[in-house]
Structures are given as C-alpha cells and as structure tokens.
Amino acid sequence: MQQDQDIKGFTILELLVVIAIVAIISGVAYPSFSKWSTERKVRAATEKVASMISNIATQTQRGNLAYSQLMVQTFTGSKNQESSIFVSKGMGDKNFKQKLQNGQINCPVSSSGYWDDFGKPRKNIEGTNFSEYYEIFNPEENVIGESKIAVHFLLTSAICFGKGGNYYKATNALSKGSNVNIIVEGSATPNYIVICTYENAKKNANKCPTKGKVLKKPAYLVKWSRFGNVSKFKWNGSDWNRQ
Numbered sequence: 001m002q003q004d005q006d007i008k009g010f011t012i013l014e015l016l017v018v019i020a021i022v023a024i025i026s027g028v029a030y031p032s033f034s035k036w037s038t039e040r041k042v043r044a045a046t047e048k049v050a051s052m053i054s055n056i057a058t059q060t061q062r063g064n065l066a067y068s069q070l071m072v073q074t075f076t077g078s079k080n081q082e083s084s085i086f087v088s089k090g091m092g093d094k095n096f097k098q099k100l101q102n103g104q105i106n107c108p109v110s111s112s113g114y115w116d117d118f119g120k121p122r123k124n125i126e127g128t129n130f131s132e133y134y135e136i137f138n139p140e141e142n143v144i145g146e147s148k149i150a151v152h153f154l155l156t157s158a159i160c161f162g163k164g165g166n167y168y169k170a171t172n173a174l175s176k177g178s179n180v181n182i183i184v185e186g187s188a189t190p191n192y193i194v195i196c197t198y199e200n201a202k203k204n205a206n207k208c209p210t211k212g213k214v215l216k217k218p219a220y221l222v223k224w225s226r227f228g229n230v231s232k233f234k235w236n237g238s239d240w241n242r243q
Contacts, residue, residue, distance in 0.1 A: 038197055039218040041148045045139045046195050046220035049086055050230050052135055053159070056088045057228020060161045066096035067167060068134070071109055071158040072151060072174075072193070075126045082198075082206040084151050085125055088134040089115040107160035107169040150201035152194040152208040153179075159191075161228050168226035182210050184223055184233060184240050192223045196235075 049070075056068035068090040074082055091099075095116055099105055108114055115132040122131045125138060139149040153173035160169045170191070173179060181188040196208035196219040209215040219235035220243075233240035 038148060041139070042195060042197060042218045042220060045137075045149045046222060046232055048137050048139075049193065049195065050222045050232050052086055052088045052137060053222065053224055054228065054230045056090055056134060057161045057224070057230070059090065060163055061228065063163065065090035066093045067091050067099075067105065067160065067162055069107060069115070069158050069160045071156065072153075073109070073111075073128070073156045074151070074154045075128075082150065082154060082201070083126075083140045084149065085139075086137040087130060088136075089132060090118075090134050091116040105162075105167050107158055107171050109156045109158050109171060148198055150196055150198045150206065150208050152196075152210050154207060159224070161226070165226040180210070182221075182240075184221065185242065189223060191225065192221050195220050195222070 053070050056065065056070060059065045060068045069088065071087045071089065072084055073087065074084045076082060091114075096105070099114075104114075111128050111130055112132050117132050118134060120131070120133055122129055123133075123136060124130075125136075130136060155173040157172035157174040158170070159174055160167065160171075162168060170176060170179070174190075174193070176190045179190040179192070181190050182192055182194075184192070194208045194210050194215075196215065200216045200219065201208050204214060208219065215235055217235055217237060221233040221235070221240055223231045223233065232243040234243050235241075
C-alpha cells in the first residue's frame with residue numbers, strides 16, 4: 001500500500017513538473033509566434049494589393065478593360081480603429097467611350113454610379129454599399145481584436161490605368177502632389193503604398209511612417225508604373241529591399 005502511494009505521489013509531482021515546463025515553453029514561444037503571425041498578415045496583405053493592381057492593369061493592357069482603378073478607402077471601423085479596404089474596378093469600351101466624350105475620365109473615388117457592374121454580389125462594409133467592383137479585399141475581415149494592417153494615408157484615394165499608359169491618374173493622397181516622393185533603389189517615386197502594422201501606425205496619427213526609425217518592421221511597399229508594372233519591397237529597418 002505504501003509503495004502504491006509513493007508511486008502515485010511521484011506521478012503527480014511529475015505531472016506538475018511537466019505542466020510547469022509547458023507553461024514556461026509557451027511563455028517563451030508566444031512572442032515569437034505573435035511576431036511571425038503579424039509578419040505573415042502584413043506580407044499577405046502586400047501580396048494581395050500588388051496582385052490586385054497587376055491584375056486590373058494587365059486586363060487593361062490586354063483590352064479586356066478599357067479603364068480600371070484600385071481604390072483604397074479608409075474608415076473608422078466598429079472597433080473604433082482606422083481600417084482600409086482595397087477595391088478594384090473597371091469599365092468596358094462602351095462606358096469608357098461615353099465618359100471620354102463627356103470629359104469624365106477623371107478617376108473618381110465613388111462607390112457607385114461610374115464603373116461597370118460585373119454582376120458581383122453587393123457588399124456592405126461599414127455602411128458603404130459596393131456593387132460596381134472587380135474585386136474587394138478587406139484585411140480586417142474575420143479579424144478578432146485589434147486591426148493588424150494600416151497604410152500611410154487616411155484619405156480615400158485611388159490610381160487608374162488606361163491602355164498603353166494613357167489616362168493614368170492618381171487621386172487624393174496618392175496623387176503626385178500629395179504622395180511625397182520616396183527613394184526606392186536610388187530613384188524617387190510618388191507611385192507607392194506603404195503597408196505596416198496598425199500598432200506602428202497608431203504612433204504616427206494612424207498612418208504608416210514611410211521612412212526612418214519611426215517605421216518599424218514588418219513593413220512593405222508596393223510600387224507601380226503608369227503601365228501597371230508592379231514591384232514589392234520590404235523594410236529592413238533602414239531601406240527598402242526588393243522582394
């Protein structure tokens with residue numbers, strides 16, 4: 001009987017030791033996992049935005065679309081945090097020619113009444129209805145807790161592409177006059193979007209910094225040309241590295 005009690009006591013002690021070890025390992029591993037998870041979300045958002053720009057630009061150059069747009073709409077979400085959604089849009093020849101005749105090729109940041117309806121399901125995001133869209137990317141969809149993604153501006157803005165680089169236009173915060181030139185691979189460009197963590201943006205008026213020590217990793221940059229050529233860069237702490 002005494003031997004059975006000793007064995008039972010030793011087993012409980014072993015269990016407590018194992019629990020303690022697991023707790024220590026979990027405590028050490030969680031920060032690394034959290035960092036990895038955040039990096040993955042910022043990187044995935046960058047990949048998606050770059051893909052959306054490339055897709056509409058390619059469709060435009062091929063003639064499948066006559067005119068196209070990527071709009072970035074920023075709003076204060078249900079968590080009282082600034083969030084951004086990315087919406088690609090387009091129009092065919094008929095709509096384009098009519099608007100061209102009316103002098104309306106101006107890359108507006110409207111949710112309806114300008115672009116073609118591709119028959120996609122109507123979506124309501126924070127009170128705004130979208131029906132005229134090619135694709136919508138909402139990084140905060142199904143996110144629990146604090147937002148993970150931010151961009152370097154708050155004003156709803158857009159870029160538009162026409163075939164052969166014609167009718168290219170950037171509006172509001174992405175316009176040449178507003179989007180301050182940034183040095184990428186030794187050359188200055190106003191054609192970019194910086195994507196960073198919301199945690200970083202909170203310390204900079206809810207906008208991603210674009211350079212310097214205030215811009216923290218993970219952060220990425222999507223760069224494009226008027227022809228829709230897209231490049232991606234990663235912030236290494238002091239400079240942008242091509243991906």
